[in-house]
Amino acid sequence: MRALGRAPALSLRTRLTLVYGSLFLMTSALLVAVTYVLTVRTMDQGLTRSGDVDPEAFSRLQKLAAEGGLTSQDGIAQLMALREDADRRLAQQKRDVLEQLLQSSVLLMLVVGVLAVVIGYVVAGRMLRPLHRVTATARRLSESTLHQRIALDGPQDEIKDLADTFDRMLDRLDRAFDGQRRFVANASHELRTPLTINRTVLEVALASRKNPPETKALADVLLGNTARHERLIDGLLTLARSEREPGTRVATPLPDVVRSALDQLDDQAVDAEVDVEARLAPAAVSGDPVLLERCAVNLLENALKYNVRDGRVWVRTGVRDGEAFLQVVNTGRPVPSYEVGSLFEPFRRLRADRTGSRDGAGLGLSIVRAVVNAHGGAIDAVPRPDGGLSITVRLPVSVEPAIDAARPA
Numbered sequence: 001m002r003a004l005g006r007a008p009a010l011s012l013r014t015r016l017t018l019v020y021g022s023l024f025l026m027t028s029a030l031l032v033a034v035t036y037v038l039t040v041r042t043m044d045q046g047l048t049r050s051g052d053v054d055p056e057a058f059s060r061l062q063k064l065a066a067e068g069g070l071t072s073q074d075g076i077a078q079l080m081a082l083r084e085d086a087d088r089r090l091a092q093q094k095r096d097v098l099e100q101l102l103q104s105s106v107l108l109m110l111v112v113g114v115l116a117v118v119i120g121y122v123v124a125g126r127m128l129r130p131l132h133r134v135t136a137t138a139r140r141l142s143e144s145t146l147h148q149r150i151a152l153d154g155p156q157d158e159i160k161d162l163a164d165t166f167d168r169m170l171d172r173l174d175r176a177f178d179g180q181r182r183f184v185a186n187a188s189h190e191l192r193t194p195l196t197i198n199r200t201v202l203e204v205a206l207a208s209r210k211n212p213p214e215t216k217a218l219a220d221v222l223l224g225n226t227a228r229h230e231r232l233i234d235g236l237l238t239l240a241r242s243e244r245e246p247g248t249r250v251a252t253p254l255p256d257v258v259r260s261a262l263d264q265l266d267d268q269a270v271d272a273e274v275d276v277e278a279r280l281a282p283a284a285v286s287g288d289p290v291l292l293e294r295c296a297v298n299l300l301e302n303a304l305k306y307n308v309r310d311g312r313v314w315v316r317t318g319v320r321d322g323e324a325f326l327q328v329v330n331t332g333r334p335v336p337s338y339e340v341g342s343l344f345e346p347f348r349r350l351r352a353d354r355t356g357s358r359d360g361a362g363l364g365l366s367i368v369r370a371v372v373n374a375h376g377g378a379i380d381a382v383p384r385p386d387g388g389l390s391i392t393v394r395l396p397v398s399v400e401p402a403i404d405a406a407r408p409a
Contacts, residue, residue, distance in 0.1 A: 010155070010157070015127065015157075016124075016127065019123055019127070020120065023116060023119060023120060023123075024116075027112050027115070027116045030112060031108065031109065031112055034108055035104075035108070038104050130152055130154065130159045130160070130163065131159055131162075133150060133152065133163075134150055134152070134159070134162060134163055134166060137149075137150045137166075138166070148170075149167045149170060150163040150166060150167055151163075151167065152164070184237075185237055188233045188234075188237045189237075191229075191233050192230070192233055195226055195229055195230055195233070198222070198226050199223065199226045199227070199230070202219045202220075202222050202223040202226065203223065205219040206219050206220060206223070238294060238363075238367050249286045249287050249288070250286070250287070250288070250289055251284050251285075251286055251398040252284065252285055252286070252287060252289045252292055252398070253282065253283070253284050254280070254283040254284065254285060254292075254317040254324055254326055254395075255280035255281070255282065255283070255317050257289070257292050257293050257296050257326075258278065258280055258296050258300075258315055258317055258326065259278075259280070260293055260296075261293060261296035261297040261299075261300050262276065262278060262300065262315070264297055265297065265300050265301060265304060268301070268304055269304055269313075272304050272305075272307060272309070272311075273309050273310055273311075274304055274307050274309075274310075274311045274312065274313055274330075275310075275311070275312045275313070276300075276304075276312075276313045276315065277312065277313070277314050277315070278314075278315040278316075279314075279315070279316050279317075280315070280316075280317045281316070281317055281318035281319070282317075282318070282319075283317050283318050283319050283324035283325070283326075283397070284324065284397065284398040285324045285375065285395040285396065285397065285398050286375075286396065286398035287374075287375040287395070288375075291371045291374070291375075292371065292375070294367065294371065295326075295367070295368050295371040295372065295393065296326065298364040298365065298367055298368050299326070299328040299368055299391060299393070300313065300315070300328060301364060302328075302330075302364050302365060302391075303328050303329075303330035303332075303388075303389075303391075304330075306330070306332050306333070306388075307330050307331055307332045307388070308331055308332055308333070308387075311330065311331035311332060311388075312330070312331050313328065313329070313330045313331075314327075314328070314329040314330075315327070315328055316329075319397060322397065323377075323394045323395065323396065323397060324394070324395045324396070324397050324398075325392055325393065325394050325395070326392070326393040326395075327390065327391070327392045327393075328390075328391050329384065329388070329389070329390040329391075330388045330389060331384070331386065331387060331388045332387050332388035332389070333387050333388075334383070334387045335383040335384075335387070335388070335389055336383070337383050340381045340382075340383060340389070341381075343365050343381070344365045344366060344368070344369045344379070344381075345366060346363055346366040368391075368393070372393055372395070375395055375396070376395070376396055377393060377394050377395035377396065378393075378394045379391065379392070379393050379394070380392045380394070
């Protein structure tokens with residue numbers, strides 16, 4: 001039930017009709033009034049009476065009549081000539097007045113038309129501003145996360161109904177995605193327990209002297225598979241966490257994040273015989289330091305893992321075009337441009353030589369993309385002509401002073 005004493009809100013269509021109808025009536029009334037005033041003024045100033053004749057010709061006619069040199073026929077002819085002359089002058093005056101009135105009316109019509117268009121444009125913009133707000137919110141959501149809402153205020157019209165419906169849809173989508181992430185996280189936690197037990201049993205079997213070599217060889221194979229499954233579960237947990245909006249944001253310097261990642265992968269770079277060159281210019285971003293460090297680790301690990309012997313990796317940080325960037329370039333085998341996009345999908349690898357890798361679960365670049373999207377950034381990957389990839393992560397620059405938060409306590 002509506003509250004008593006409150007009039008029902010007018011629909012947007014009704015309001016637009018009233019506004020533009022009122023504007024049209026006002027401009028029409030203004031045009032008619034000004035045209036009427038101009039016509040009256042022009043008629044008063046420009047027209048003479050239809051019976052007026054040329055004063056000089058009328059004086060000559062009176063003089064001839066007084067001297068007796070004017071017959072009746074001549075008088076009639078002279079009078080007809082005078083009248084025709086008066087009619088000609090009156091017609092010319094009418095043409096001049098109509099021409100002037102036409103010019104004034106066209107000019108006034110153009111001025112009033114431009115004024116009406118400007119007023120209509122401004123009014124329509126103000127009335128359609130909520131639609132622009134809905135569009136801007138939808139565009140931001142498509143590029144970042146689903147946590148934002150329109151929360152439009154105003155009368156309960158068509159645009160308000162659209163905004164409320166959009167908010168309810170976002171609530172359902174947010175709950176669905178959040179439920180999916182929770183399911184992945186819970187399932188991963190539940191799977192960790194039996195894998196931990198299996199790993200413990202296999203390690204005991206390997207350490208026991210009573211088991212024959214065949215049993216130990218089988219236990220070693222199963223231990224490797226268990227370790228791979230544990231890495232897969234850890235990757236799923238990280239992926240589920242990185243797809244969420246960071247709960248707390250800290251101003252984090254990218255160079256510190258990259259240095260921490262390089263320290264973790266130093267032994268791997270030595271084993272792979274890959275030379276790593278880092279040029280770390282100052283750049284600070286706002287986000288979760290742990291996720292940002294995991295992003296850097298995954299990028300560098302990918303560059304080392306799919307490199308060639310005696311290859312190279314170049315790491316760059318800095319600020320470009322108002323955005324902080326982290327760029328990782330590596331040598332390696334040629335990468336077809338049409339397969340670059342699939343590398344960021346979960347469990348997708350390039351060609352068969354990356355399938356079934358014992359060193360990863362196929363989630364490294366997927367986690368990178370999820371972390372970048374959660375922080376409102378973008379990621380670009382370009383194949384190098386000589387082989388390998390150039391991956392650039394772009395993130396919004398932090399406006400707060402950065403602190404050394406790359407390494408959690």
